[in-house]
Amino acid sequence: MKSETKPGKYDLLENDAVRSIFKSRRTQFLIQLPGVLFLVIVVLAGFYGIQNSNMNFASISIWVIWWSLLIISLALFGRFWCLMCPFGAIGDWVQRRSFYKRVNDTFSLNRRWPARFRNLSIAAVFFLVITWADFQFNLVNSPLNTAYFIVALLGAVVIVSIIFERRSFCRYACPITGLAGLYSMFAPFELRSKNRETCKTCMEKYCISGNEKGYPCPVFEYPGTMEKNTHCILCTECAKTCHKNNISFNLRSFARDFLTLSRTRTDEALFVLVLLGVTVFQTLIMIRPWTGLTTDLMIYTGAGYDSVRFILFIAAAAFPVMVYSAAIGISKLFDPKVMFKELFTGYAYSIIPLGLMMHLSHNLRHLLEEGTGIIPVISDPFGSGWNLFGSSGYAPVPLLDNNNILLIQWLLVFAGLGFSISAGRGISRRMFRGNEAGYIPVLVFVFIFFVFNLWMSGQPVMHKH
């Protein structure tokens, strides 16, 4: 089937080679395999390697390289990471008792995920707990705790896969699923049905039920109505099962989901705001004013550093929700007929590009300043004196100086502001009858975070985490 004419999109599945890659059952396994091997090395290095984060493969590869590349890849390729994720791979292999062959009999109770938790609530709690654990247990600087963390997460994935159907963990519980889903809306790739009418009239709906060529969608999506990248983990199963060849994988312009979005969700909107607060907090604790602020608060309240940091962490996560609610309250004055909830959820998506670019600029600093630390540890992952590739003696240096990093950070955040404004105006036009006055309070909210982020990125860095 030929694609519908969709201006500004190019269906990569029109290419025979790409289509055969999507249709092959081995594809995902071959992409997952290096990820699983990587995870095994990380865990071994964490448990048995030297307990110095600058000399251990586990710390540098996970917290500097992987975490930075994850955010970059979400912006550029969407949820490509989910296609190769070793946690999801191991969950699938246990559940299916097969690496890539289609089997009917699964090793799972196949329970349905509880209806009241079919949202981002558990994922949000996990995300906050893990971000907090990062500070409290010094995950980033402890190879051993990094290994424990990975094993615990893997255990959770396997247990959920054995109890619940398909990739319930990835859809509802993975600590990065909210972040990955919302950021991937910005990416210039999308998997969609070619023609919605074909799906509407399709009786078999193998994308939902599966057939001998592939599994039903592991994350309970229906390509026939999918309009954003948020939940699709790019597993390619629907491209295999669809007997009408009605799946496309489009190259498109950046941030396109924000211009076409019509269905919004409160859990996603809240996640956007909490994520924004956590992103700010992560930068805040690295800069000099943080030291003064925490010292003052400790003296004023008599509380210890951990307690003060915890309170500020919770405040940082809650602050955007409160300020944004106030902005929406004002916005409602301009558009009294529209419900508060509609305005709240609708406009929240317009904040994602700025939040993504703030996150990206934060992680890019880590990558550019600390990324070359991977060169010696690749040769000596356990810090035990090996020199596998002849690079163990390399002394890491930043890839760029501070001024150039700052310039890139500012450019990214400016781009994020531009995309956010364009998304906000688009949402106002499509969802709120072009009432641009109603968007102004949200614009002010976005601008406050934009300016604050510019200020933070210009402050001297005191701690790396």
Ligand code: SF4
């Ligand atoms: S099987 Fe194909 S045509 Fe049928 S509903 Fe699914 S994606 Fe659409």
Ligand code: SF4
């Ligand atoms: S929509 Fe298709 S590619 Fe996306 S997760 Fe579902 S089956 Fe996989």
